[in-house]
Amino acid sequence: MVLTDNLVGYYALDGDVTDSTGNQDGTNNGASGSATGGLIGGRYVFDGVNDYIDSNWNNAQNDNKGGFSVSLWIKSSTSKSGGEEYVFGCISETGSPDAAFGIKISTSDYASMIVHGTGGSPNHEFDNVNIIDGSWHHLVGVLTGTNVEFWVDGTRKVNAAYTFIGNVILEYDSFIGSTNNRNGGPYTNFAGEIDEVGIWTRQLSSDEIAELYNGGSGLAYPFTGGPSGSLDNSVFFGGNF
Ligand SMILES: [Ca+2]
Ligand SMILES: [Ca+2]
Numbered sequence: 001m002v003l004t005d006n007l008v009g010y011y012a013l014d015g016d017v018t019d020s021t022g023n024q025d026g027t028n029n030g031a032s033g034s035a036t037g038g039l040i041g042g043r044y045v046f047d048g049v050n051d052y053i054d055s056n057w058n059n060a061q062n063d064n065k066g067g068f069s070v071s072l073w074i075k076s077s078t079s080k081s082g083g084e085e086y087v088f089g090c091i092s093e094t095g096s097p098d099a100a101f102g103i104k105i106s107t108s109d110y111a112s113m114i115v116h117g118t119g120g121s122p123n124h125e126f127d128n129v130n131i132i133d134g135s136w137h138h139l140v141g142v143l144t145g146t147n148v149e150f151w152v153d154g155t156r157k158v159n160a161a162y163t164f165i166g167n168v169i170l171e172y173d174s175f176i177g178s179t180n181n182r183n184g185g186p187y188t189n190f191a192g193e194i195d196e197v198g199i200w201t202r203q204l205s206s207d208e209i210a211e212l213y214n215g216g217s218g219l220a221y222p223f224t225g226g227p228s229g230s231l232d233n234s235v236f237f238g239g240n241f
Pocket of ligand 1: 012038039040041042195
């Protein structure tokens with residue numbers, strides 16, 4: 001397994017919103033991009049009012065609960081005490097309550113993740129560590145097939161068994177810098193900077209998340225410069241694993 005396996009969208013945000021995988025380029029709606037100033041290369045700056053990037057990625061045909069991961073970096077020094085702000089997400093219309101997946105900042109300025117399954121079930125919602133400090137932070141949300149994981153700066157802060165009963169079908173485009181509210185536009189926009197957004201239709205392993213975090217330096221697509229490079233682990237470790 002290599003990091004590019006099941007990578008369905010990667011937005012380096014180096015002054016444009018192209019998808020490095022070639023699957024679907026994003027569409028920028030007001031955010032300000034540049035070729036420099038990011039964690040790796042450039043990044044986009046969001047005003048917290050109406051800026052967002054439509055990833056143009058959706059997955060209406062699949063239950064993402066079976067395996068799904070989103071990795072991104074954020075930087076902000078603007079307190080969210082006036083209202084939570086999404087940095088990535090989609091709220092679907094399938095089922096009641098709606099399916100949803102989101103990474104956001106709570107009103108306590110905590111990194112947070114939310115997952116809804118369809119069909120009437122409890123939310124998974126996780127507050128964690130305060131990250132509104134003007135520095136870059138790595139956030140990864142993972143659905144493993146049985147558990148929800150939330151990683152902050154290379155550490156798994158949450159590992160909780162699913163309690164919801166339904167599917168996590170993301171039938172509309174996921175947004176970067178906000179969340180898509182039932183295909184009705186952005187909801188709770190983010191004020192700050194976002195860089196290196198990746199979407200996988202599988203679980204990322206702890207080793208892979210460590211590679212992406214890379215001691216706080218990040219790892220540029222196509223992920224050939226990390227601790228174990230792009231080598232398949234079965235080859236790297238001599239096929240014993
Ligand atoms: Ca970048
Ligand atoms: Ca604006």
